[in-house]
Amino acid sequence: MxxxxxxxxxxxxxxxxxxxxxxxxxxxxxxxxxxxxxxxxxxxxxxxxxxxxxxxxxxxxxxxxxxxxxxxxxxxxxxxxxxxxxxxxxxxxxxxxxxxxxxxxxxxxxxxxxxxxxxxxxxxxxxxxxxxxxxxxxxxxxxxxxxIATLAAELASGALPMRNAQKILAGLSHWRLQANEGKSFELYLISRPTSASYAHWLGAPCFIRREVIGERIGYAFLLGNETGYPPSTLEIALALFAEEPAASDFSVLMRAFDLSIETGAQLAEEASAATGKRNAVPTQPERPGDRTLTETELSFNEEDRPILGLLCRTLAVAHMNDIxxxxxxxxxxxxxxxxxxxxxxxxxxxxxxxxxxxxxYCARCGKGFSTAGHRGIEKRYCSDRCREAAHNERTAQSKAWARRLFLQKEMSIDAIRKRLFAHEQKTTGSERIKKWLSSWPDLKHALDEDIQSKGWGSPLLARCRKEELDLDKLLSAKRKKELAELKKRKGGPA
Ligand SMILES: [Zn+2]
Structure with a gap:
């Protein structure tokens, strides 16, 4: 190749x-x-x-x-x-x-x-x-x-709670299959829509790997890309046996997978080759209905955590077929x-x-990223773009908050500064708030209305003066003219 x-x-x-x-x-x-x-x-x-x-x-x-x-x-x-x-x-x-x-x-x-x-x-x-x-x-x-793999890895590591496994990995299911001949095994399934060329590149349908997980023996398969199977779906199937499966167990499994006889026989042969001992693979697997198979759906708990690790490794191995x-x-x-x-x-x-x-996960866009090789302060954002955007969003939020505290809550600039920028230098925080307030059209409008109704003794005007806001920006041209005339009549500065 x-x-x-x-x-x-x-x-x-x-x-x-x-x-x-x-x-x-x-x-x-x-x-x-x-x-x-x-x-x-x-x-x-x-x-x-x-x-x-x-x-x-x-x-x-x-x-x-x-x-x-x-x-x-x-x-x-x-x-x-x-x-x-x-x-x-x-x-x-x-x-x-x-x-x-x-x-x-x-x-x-x-x-x-x-x-x-x-x-x-x-x-x-x-x-x-x-x-x-x-x-x-x-x-x-x-x-x-x-x-699937990144979320499964996190479930396996304990970073995400197992009780939410089915919410985190949509479509994940867990079954106990009981064949009437007495043996039972567990099956974990998850599927995703997949292009035929992708399923083909992965080699599906195929057996991927065998792993001993605690007391159980797991067999991982990729299903899909097969006639009779739902088109353009890739399914990852993990079968967990209490003891090394025999050929008859594999044929029960293939029956559960609902594969064609040829594909079932091929997958059973691949899987049984991994047991190390050569099982006789049935050339004529039973047809559905020969024996009954009872399926019971199970929930997820802590014991299933290592299985999510197997899910992750199965996908990884399947994707590394051209190394x-x-x-x-x-x-x-x-x-x-x-x-x-x-x-x-x-x-x-x-x-x-x-x-x-x-x-x-990025605090802004939720994108996953790894901090391998990163030293210093813990990274909160996936990229510079998100870091800057988050900074701008925070600033816009503080600005809106500062303005509301001043106008509606009638808080002083120093009180606002203590609430919003307690960690910053006093003057820089105050200057920033003053700038935000002085350039705010809503405050300009409110000030105009306050002067309109209460005259030049307006309490809001007094607050703006006391806090040293930029009145040149906050007063309308009409008010500035009025004020100038008032000063002239009084014959001195206001
Ligand atoms: Zn991001």
Missing amino acids: ISTDPLIQRRSPTGQVTGLDACPAQGSEQMPESKIAAPFSGVLFTPKAETNRKPRSAEDPHRKPAGASMTLLELASCASAGSAIEPDGSMRLQTHVKSADLIDFAKKHGPLIAREPASCVNLCAQGRLQSIEESTSLWASAALTAN QVDVFSTDESTGPFVFGSYLSWLWYDFSLGIGQARIH
């Missing part, structure tokens, strides 16, 4: 194709089966004007391989999934793709896969790259699966690995960060 990569010259060891511009694309690869709504059908990447650009590593080329940048979190926050209740009371999965964030990510990081057939790679006759197009549904699928080993690689950031796509690098990098870096 790697050897036929036409972009090998442009691809960094992290699988990233650099030096490309990104913009929304319309039309060419509309996915009629897609349930994922976005205002454009794809992301189009075109080479930037030629410079002497060398392909380089994704983030910081001098970064130590141990420090994960967790850029996958950024991709994950481009999409979300929630449950919506239908008029008939049933639950429906609702997905949301933040198109602007998605395009921002594409501009910053380039294509996710940049490889046929998942992506559309256009070369000119001389073999030079003309464009790469990746469908919106492929990008949305990538963001939605990343979203090759090059023990002589000299690239610092990737170590001995060569990544076939940037997406697999993102998952590898995320896997390194799980358990090390805490995931933080």
